[in-house]
Amino acid sequence: MLAAAAASGQEARHGTGTWDADTLGNHRVVLEVAAPSEAVRAIIPWRRRDSSPEKKSLLVVDAQTGARVANVARVSTTRETGEIVFQPTSGKGRYFIYYLPNVGSGRSNYPKVTYPEPEQTAAADWLQKHAAAQGLPAAAVVEFQAIDELNSFFPMEVIATAAETKALEDQHRDKPYLLFPEDRRFPIRMTDDLPHRWIGTGANRPFRGEAARGEYYAFQVGVFASGGPVPSLRVRFGDLRGPGGALVRSSAFTCFNLGGRDWTGKTFAKALAVPAGKVQALWMGVQVPADAAPGEYVGSVTIEPAGLAATAVPVTLVVSNQAVPAAGDNEPWRHSRLRWLDSTHAADDDLVPPYTPVEVKGRVVSVLGRRISIGDAGFPDRVESLFAPEMTRLGDTPRQVLSGPIAFKVESADPALGVFTGTGPRFVKQARGAVAWESESASGALAMRARAQMEFDGNIEYEVELRATRDVVVSDIRLEIPLARSVAKYMMGMGVKGGFRPASYQWAWDVEHNQDSAWIGDVNAGLQFTLKDDKYSRPLNTNFYHSKPLVMPASWANNRRGGCRFSERADDTFLVGCYSGPRTIRQGEVLRYDLRLLLTPFHPIDTKAQFATRFFHAYKPVAEAAATGANTLNIHHANEINPYINYPFLRPEQMKAYIDEAHANNLRVKIYYTVRELTNRAAELFALRSLGDEIFSKGPAGGFSWLQEHLATDYIAAWFVPDLKDAAIINTGISRWHNYYVEGLAWLVKNVGIDGLYIDDVAFDRTTMKRVRKVLDRGRPGALIDLHSANQFNVRDGFANSANLYLEHFPFINRLWFGEYFDYNSAPDFWMVELSGIPFGLMGEMLQDGGNPWRGMVYGMTGRLPWAGDPRPLWKAWDEFGIADSRMIGYWVETRPVKADRADVLVTTYQKDGRAMVALASWAKGPVTAKLAIDWKALGLDPAKARIQAPAIDTFQDARTFKADEPIPVEPGKGWLLVIR
Template sequence: MKKYFPAFLILLSGYTAFAQKIPYTNCKNCWLADSLGNHRVVLTFNGTGKAAKVIIPWRRRDNDPGNKRIIIEDAKTKQKITNVKAGNINRESGEVVFEPTSGKGTYFVYYMPYKNEGRSNYPQGVYLKPENTASPTWLHSLGAHIPLATVKEFQSVDGFNSFYPMEVIATKKETSALVSKHRAERFLVFPEDRLNSIRMTKDLPRRWIQLGPQSKYAATALRGENFSFQLGVYALQNLDNVKVTFSDLKAASGKKIPASAIFCINTGGTAYDGSPLTKTVNVAAGNIQALWCGIDVPANAGAALYTGNATISINGKASKQIRLSVKVSSTLAKNGGVDEPWKMTRLGWLNSTMAQKNTVIAPYTPLLVKNNTVELLGRKVEVNSDGFPKQIQTFFTPGMTEYTDKPNNLLTEALHFHFIKPDGKNIKLKSQGLQFTKQEPGTVQWTATSANDSLQMEVTASIEFDGFMAYTVKLTALQNVDFKDITMHIPFKRDVAKYMMGLGEKGGYRPENFEWKWDVAHKNQDGAWIGNVNAGLQYSLRDEKYMRPLNTNFYLQKPLVLPSSWGNGDKGGIKVKDDGKAVLANNYSGERKLNKGDVLYYNFNLLITPFHTINTDFQWATRFYHAYKPIDTIKQVGATVINIHHATAINPNINYPFIAWKAMKAYDDSAHAVGLKVKIYNTIRELSNHAYETFALRSLGHEIYSPGKGGGFSWLQEHVSDDYIAAWFVPEIKDAAIINSGMNRWHNYYVEGMNWLTQNVGIDGIYLDDVAFDRVTMKRIKRVLTKDGHPGIIDLHSANQYNKSDGFNNSANLYMEHFPYLNRLWFGEYFDYEKNAPDFFLTEVSGIPFGLMGEMLQGGGNKWRGMVYGMTNRMPWSDGADPRPIWKVWDDFGMKGTKMIGYWVDDTPIKTDHDKVLATVYKKNGAALVAIASWEDNDTDVQLKIDWEKLGIDPAKATITAPAIKGFQPAKTFGPNDKIPVEKAKGWLLIIK
C-alpha cells in the first residue's frame, strides 16, 4: 500500500532548466531492504533502443554517494540489469545510463544497497561499492543522444526510513543564494513544526529553501497541552552561547500564558538529580542547531489567540525576535497530551523532579539521631568528632532471616586518615567539632573540620535511610607541605572481613594479603565490598571529577576518570592486610607535594550491608515467567509474575515501551483478571531508534547520547549519520538502539515514563537488564512503581561483568547501590555454576549477604547447588532445567513460613561429614526440608550430622525421605545414620519429619 507525501517542486541545478513534481512515497514490503537498501527511485521509460539515460535529482544527505553501488531492476521481470553505466554521481543528482531490458515500462534504481556484517544483534551495515557489469559491446554501442527516462517517484521501504521532508537537502546553489541574500545577518531562524524533527546539522533541508527564514511562528494548541515546537538556527557566522528567552503570551482578553510556562530544553533545565542545569550552546558557521521549545498551556487558558516573543541571544546580546502566535482551542487535552508522544508532548519530562524528594521507601525506617549515632533499619553508625565513622554496627542474625539485639561491630577502631611526612611522622589534625546540619527521615548530614597550621580537612557527609554514606573530604594546604603518603584506613574486624569482592577479585573468601593499583583505562574498579553474610561494607574511592562510566560491553569507550587525589598518577592503590587482630584496608595515594592554597578531594562512598533481612516467603510464592506467551499458558504452569522482554508484540522497542502501550494494557488487564502480575523490560543503558524524541535528544549534543564512531545498522547510518555508539539490534523488527551517555536528563523522562506506565497501563514492576543509572534514579523509580499501592516489583539481571569489555568488574559490586530496592537477582549470563566454589555462589550470585535472593540463568544453572541458596532457574528459560518439579516440592512441603538456615550459619542444626558437601535447612514446626549439594571432585557418600534438639524433631520418630523429583532425584528413604550417596556436582532434597 503506497502512501504519498505532499509533492514539492524540485529544481535541477547545473542542468537544463526544467521542473517537475516528484512525490516521495513509502512502499512497504515491496522489496527486501537488506539486499537492495532502504531507498529506490522509480523510473518510467517510453523511448526505444538499447539504452536509456536518467538524471536523478535525489538530493542525498549521505556523503560520497559516488562510492556506493547503483542497482537497476526491471520492474516487469524483477531481474537485475547488468548493462549500467554511472556518470556524474554527487549528493545533489546522479546521471545513469542503463539498458531498458523490457523496453518501455518501469525500472527501479536502488542507490544505497548494503549488507550486514558482524553479529546479528550488533550488525555493521556495509554499503556496497560500485561494480562494472556492463558488457564492452553495449558500452561501445552508446551514442551521443540517448533517450531519457523520467523519474516518477522516490520510494522508501517504509515511512520510518523516508528522508522526506527534513532530510532532502538543498543544493549548493540554493544554499549560496540564501546566504548571499542574508550576508549581513549572523544567523537565520527557521521555525519548524513539532512533527518535522530537525535532523540534519550540516545541510539545509530543501523545505527551508522553499519556506525561507521566518521571524514568526504560528500554531494551534489545546488547553492544558504540553505543546512543543522548534526554532532552527542556521549559523552564518560562529555563534557562542546561544540562548532563547520568552515573553508572556497574551490574549486580547488580558489572559496570558506566563513566560515561566515556556522553556527550551537545549539551553537549560533540571538535571537528573534535581539540580539546576545550564547548557552552553555554540553553533559553528554553516551548521544548524535545533532549539526545541515547549509551552505548558494552562488548563484554564481561555480559547483565544495568544501572542508574544521568543528572543534568541548570542553571548548575552539579544539578536533576533520571533513572533509567537498560539491559537488555543476550547478542547482540553487529556493528561497534557502525553498519551500521544509522537506529538512531542513529553519533552517537559526531561526536566521533571518527580519522586526526587528523599522520602523513606518501605521496608526502610526513618533515620533516628541519638547523640552522635544514627540509627537505621538493622544498622547503626556512630560518627567520630572528625566526621568519620567511629563504629558501624549491624543487627542481623547469621541466617539473615531475623534482626537481633546483639550488634555486629564492623570496625576495630574508627575509620581514619594518615597524612605522612617524608620523615615518616604523621601530621596530626585537631578536630574543631562535629555538627549535624540536616536531620530528616530520609537523610542525615553533618560537617566536621580538622586542622593544624599546615593542613585543613573539611568533611561533609551524609547517610541515607538505606545505609548509603557519601563523604566529601576537602583537603587544603595552608602552607607548602610535602607528603610521603596520604592514606585512609578502614580497620575491619577479622570475623566481619570473611569475604571480599571487587578490585579484580571474584566474589569469595578474602585473600589474606592483597594489593591493587589503579588502571582506569582498562578496569572499572574503584573499590570493593568486604564483609560477612550479616555485616559488611562496600566502599568506593572518588574525587570531585567522578563521572559514572559506561558499562555492559562499552566500558572502554567511556572509562573511569582517574581521581587526582586517590590515583595521584600511578602512585595510588589499595592494600588489604590481615595482621591477626584486624583486617586493614589501606587506601593509599603516594608521595606528593602541595603548595599553599592547593586543594584535593579525597571523596569516598560507603554502603553498609545487609540492607534488610531476606524475604523467603516472597521467594517461594513469586515465580517468574520470562516470556511473552498467552495468559492461560502461563497460568497453567504455576507462574505468578510475567516478565515481558523487549522485541515482543506488546513491548517491541528496547527501553521505549510507549509505542504498543494499548496492546500492553490489554495484556496486563487480562493477566490481572486471573491473578497474575506483569513486569516489563525497561532500562536506560541504550535507547531504541524508534523513540519519537530521537532527534530532539540528538539536538542536545552528547547530553543524552554518548559520542562514538557511528556505524551499525543502516538506519542509524542514514539518519543519525555520525557521532554515536550503535548498540543492541533486533533483526526481526529492525529495532536499532543507541548507547546512552550515562547520567543525564533522560533519567527524568524515564521516571515520568515509568509513572505513566504504572498509572495508565497497569504494569506491576520492571525487569532490569544491567543498569546504566545510579541510585538517585533507582530510588525515584521505586517510589513511582510502588505509589498508590502498586507492587513495584524489580528484578535485576546481569551478565557477568568480569571481562575486558566491561572493565573486569563484578556484577554484584557494580550494582550494589541498587540492591536496596530490588526484589530479586538474576545473575546470570556467563556465570559458571559448575566450576565456581560455594563462596562465589554466596557472594556474587545469591544476593543473601545483602538481603536478597536470586535465580540462576546460564544453562539453567545447577539445580542442586541452587537450592542450597533457595534458587531455581526461571520459566521457560531452559528446557533442561524446568523449575516446576521443585516448585511442586515447595508447595507440597509448605515452604511458606519456613526459616532458612544456610550452611554458612555456624550453629545450623544439620551438617554433613564432608566439607565440600553442604546442607541448608528450611525449618518449620515438626519438619525440615534439607537441600544438600556437592562441590566434591568425585561421587561420594556423606552422613548427616543432625542436632535433633535444634531441629525440634524427635529422632526416635523421625523419617528422612527423598521425594521423587523429575530430573532431580528418585524417591528414596534414609535412616538417620545411613550413608547418603551424592553424585559429583549434584545433591538431594530431603524431608525430615
C-alpha cells in the same frame, strides 16, 4: 505517498514501497521509461544527506522482471544529483534504482553494515557506445521511495543544494545567523545541511503553531551559523497575549538545550555555541493553561548570541477548543514529554519499605539493622550490624564491623602532618530518609572539610575537600578502613573475584578496568567503599565500558600513583589502605577525596516472597503462562505489546489489555524497561540528539543501516532486533534522560498498570533507582524489581564484578538473576558473594544453562521458567512441604540444626514445626557419601520417630528413604532434597 516537494523545476514525490530491504537497501528511485531504447539517461535530483555517494554502489532493477540491469554507467554521482545511463532491458515501463544497498555481517544483534563500492557490470561495447552519448531518451523520475515512513528522508533529510543555500544566505547577507522556526511534526535532523523544505519556507519567518488547552506545546527554532561561528546562545521568552487580555506567561516556557534539572534535582545551565556552517536545533516548550480561552496568543522568542545582534521570532500560538489530557503525554508525537527531562518526581527524602526512619542520638546514626558512631573528623569510628547470621531477621547482639576508626592520614617529612583532627560532626539535615553532617579538621597546613549524607538504606556519601594553606609536599594521603578480621571473611571488587578474601592484596588504578570499589564482609555484616572525586562521571557498562570508561579521580589516582593495599594485621584487623602517593599541593589548591560507604546487609532476606513469587519470563498467552503455576510474568521487549527496546509507549492499549487479562487471572506483569540504550523509534530521538552528548554517548557510529543513514555520526550502535528492525543507540552513563525514565515509569504504572520492572543491567545510579522504587511503591504497592546481569568479569567489560558494580541498587530491588557466563561449577564462596544475594538481603535465580538445581537449593535458588531450566517439579515439592512458611537456616550459620560430615557437602535447612526440608549439594570432585549430624532438639523432633525421606522430584531425584545414621550417597555436582518429619 508521504508528500511532494519541488525539486529542480519538477515535482519529486516521496513515498513508500515494498521490497527486500536486506538485499537492496532501504531507498530507491522509481523511474519511468517511455519507449524501448538501447540506453536511457536519468537525471536524479536525490538531494542526499549521506557523504561520498560516489563511493557507494547502486543497483538498477527492471521492475517488470525483477532482474538486475547489468548495463549501467554512472556518469555523475554527487550528493545533489545523479546522472545514470542504463539499458532498459524490458523496454517501456518502470525501473528502480536502489542507491543505498548495504551488506550486513557480524552478530545478528550487533550487526556490522557496510556500503559496497561501485562495481562495473556493463558490457564494454555497450559502455563505449552509450556512456557518453548525447541525446539519449530520458528516464523520468516518478518517485523517491523508502521501505516505510521510518526510513524516509522526507522532508527534513532532503538537502538543499549549495546554490540554494548560497542564494538564501545572499538574501540575508547582513545577518550573521539565520533562524528557522519549525513545527514539532518535523524534528530538525541534520546539522551539516539545510533541509530543502527551508528553502521554500524561508529564514527568519514568524512561527505559527496549534495547541490544545492544557497541552505542553513543543516546538523548535533552528539556528544556522551562516556568517561564521555563533557564540554562546541565550533565549529570552516573552509573554503570549491572547483573547480578552489572557496571558501565557514567559515563565511557562523552557529551552531544553540551555539547561534544566539534573537527575538529582539540581538546576544547571549549558553553554551552547554553533560552529560556522552548522545547524543547531533549539527545542522549546510552553505550558498552555488548562483554562486558556481559545484563540490566538501572540508573542515572541528572542535568540541572543553573545556579541551578536539578537533576533526575535514572532510567535502565534492558536489554542483550540479541544482540551488534551495529561498535557499531551499520552501521544508521544507531540513531544510534550520533553518536559519530563526536568522532572523531580519522587526526588525526596522519604522512605520505601521495608526501611525505617533514620535515627540520630548524639553522634550515633541508626538505620534498619545498622548503626554508626561518627568520629571527630566526620568519619565512622564504629560500625555495627544487628542482622542475625541466618539473615532472615534482626538479632539483639551487634556485630562490630570495624576494629578501629576510619581515618584519613598524611605521610610527610613535615612532622606537623599526620592524622586529621577535628571538632566533631555538625548535623545540617535531618529527615525521615536521610541525615547530613559536616565536619572540619586539620593536619598541619592541610585543612579538610567533609560533608556526608547517610540515607535509610545505609548508603553514606562523602564529599571530602582537602585544601592547602601553604605549599605542602607529601609522600602519601590515604584512607584507612580497619575491618574486624572475623567480619572480613569475603571480598569482591578491584580485581578480586567474589569469594574468600586474600590475606593480602594490592590494587592500582587503571582506566582499562571498571574498578573503583570493593566490598568486604561476612554474610550478616560488611561494607563497600567507592572512591571518587568531583569529576566523577558514571561509565558505560556491559559491552560498552571501553567506549566511555571511568574518569580517573585526580585525587585518588594521582597519575597512576594511587591504589589500595589490603593486608591482615596482628591486632585482629584486616586493613584497607587507599593511598594516593607522593605529590606537591600548592597553597590554595583543592583536592576532592570523595567516597561512598555502603553498609551491608540492607534488610533481611524475604524467604516467603522468594518461594511464593514464581516467574514466567516470556511473552505468551496469559492462559498458557498461568497453566505453568507461575504467578508473575516478565515481558521482555521485541514482542507484540513491548516491541521496541526501552520505549514501551507505542502500544499502551495492547499492553494494558494483556495486563488486565493477567490481573483477572491473579497474575502480575512486569516489563523490560531500562535506559542503557534507546530504540530508534523513540518519538523524541532527534530532540534528544540536539542536546549534544548529554543523553547519548558519542562514538564511532556504524551499526544497522537506519542508524548510519539517519544519524550518520557521533553515536554508539547498541542492541538490534532483526525481525523488528529495532536499532538502538547507547545512552550516556547518567543524564536528564533518567528523569524522563522515572516519569515514563510513573505513566506506565498509572495508565497501563504494570506490576514492576525487569531490569537488564543497570545504566543509572542509585539516586534514580531510589526514585524508581518510590514510584512503584506509591503507585503500585507490592510491585517488584528484578535485576539481571551477565558476568562482567572480562576484558570487554573492564573486569567488573556484577554484584559489586550494582551493589548501590540492591537496597531497592527484590530479586537477582545472575546470569549469562556465570560458572555454577564455582566454589560455594563465589556462589555466596556473587550469585546468591544473601549477604545483601536478597535472593536470586540462576540463568546460564539453567543453573545447578541442587546447589541452587542450598541458597534458595532455581532456574527461571521457561528461559533456563524448569523449576516446576521443585515448585511442586516446595508446595507439598510448605516451604514459603518455613525458616531458612543456611549452611553458613554456625548453629544450624543439620550438618554434613564433609566440608564439600553443604546443607541448608528449611524448618517448620514438626518437620524440616533439608537441601544437600556436593562440591566434591567425585561421588561421595555424607552422614548428617542432626540436632533433633533444635528441629523439635524425636529421633526415634523421625523419618528421612527424599520425595520423588522429576529430573531432580528419585524417591528414597534414609535412616538417621545412614551415609547418603551424593553424586558430583548434585545433591538431595530431604524431608525430615
